[in-house]
Amino acid sequence: MITHIVLFKLKDRSPESVERTAQVLRDMEGKIEELLSIEVGIDVLHSERSYDIALTTRFASMEALQAYQVHPVHQKVIEHMATARESSVSADYES
Template sequence: MIKHIVFFKLKNRSAESVAEAADVLRSMEGKIEQLKSLEIGTDILRTERSYDIALTATVETLDDLQGYQAHPEHQKIIEYINGVKEVSYAVDYEI
């Protein structure tokens, strides 16, 4: 199994913008067959060092991770996120 974790800091860090971006990320649920689980969380502390959104996804294999990355639904999300994010960081690891 592979865990895929991404942290997003948005250009507009208002509660409304964060909620909208989180909803867009959640819209992938049930649409990408490679995803075994998807969890989206928004930061509750809202400090300067905080990131606004965390995405945690689980897939079975590296091939599934690549399939998820290339999936048309994921590509739509990337296009949206690239327009609203300031920065993002990711880590992928085996469990």
């Protein structure tokens, strides 16, 4: 199993903008066969080092993660995130 985690810091950090972007991520659920699970969390601390949104996804294999990366639904999310995010970091690991 591969776990893929991405943290997003948004340009517009208003609650409405954060929720709108979190919903864009949640909307992938059930639309990408390779995506075994998805969890989208919104930061509650709002500290200086906080990121606004955490995305945790799980895949059966590296091949499944690679298929997710190029899936049309995910590509639409990438388009949204390119305009909404200030920065992001990620980690991928076997679990």
